């Protein structure tokens with residue numbers, strides 16, 4: 001079986017009376033896209049926040065590249081190669097496409113932000129940013145202000161920013177949200193090829209994308225993983241059919 005790159009073990013998080021994550025153990029293996037699906041409020045965002053370091057679990061641990069990273073902050077995990085894309089865009093809209101990619105490359109280099117001005121002329125960072133833009137097909141709009149991009153292009157730029165980290169794993173929070181069919185097809189093709197570079201934990205509502213991309217799926221309901229398996233296993237699982245997919249599955 002492929003190496004486990006990222007995992008949670010018994011992650012639990014409570015907000016008052018609500019248990020948003022209950023004893024969640026998940027693995028992301030080399031080469032795979034592992035989708036996490038679940039209805040609104042199932043606890044997907046809370047899970048991602050604990051995996052990426054924005055929220056500390058009440059119990060359990062997160063391991064990345066064989067290390068316990070539970071106590072490490074977001075930036076430390078990012079520098080290890082844990083690349084996250086956001087549900088709500090974190091791009092600087094007034095900056096150009098290339099500048100956004102450079103900011104990602106600078107963050108990955110671990111250097112302080114005051115070196116930003118020098119970055120525009122520094123070859124290695126520029127190369128890294130330009131390579132990431134080419135990888136997602138945005139090299140021809142590198143000089144364009146990010147605010148002028150279409151929604152779909154911004155999603156691609158987010159992936160490019162994540163790529164500048166030289167990622168060892170991606171965590172993607174609803175990358176298909178708000179995309180039309182052309183945008184989703186383009187992003188689906190890109191994500192399908194990215195799994196060879198680094199595995200993807202894909203939190204996604206768009207079931208077409210999940211069915212097209214996922215090697216395995218975990219179904220989250222009321223903070224618990226009720227099933228993990230291949231698409232066929234998930235489709236056939238009676239608990240999943242009842243709780244989430246309904247008879248249409």
Ligand SMILES: Nc1ncnc2c1ncn2[C@@H]1O[C@H](COP(=O)(O)OP(=O)(O)OP(=O)(O)O)[C@@H](O)[C@H]1O
Nearest residue numbers: 015018019020038039040041042043044045046047
């Ligand atoms: N900071 C918080 N304080 C209190 N309750 C919270 C907090 N964050 C999340 N919750 C609760 O935890 C549960 C899980 O929320 P979460 O946002 O993780 O779900 P989700 O699956 O990401 O939902 P969606 O698909 O709507 O984004 C919900 O009942 C939510 O109200």
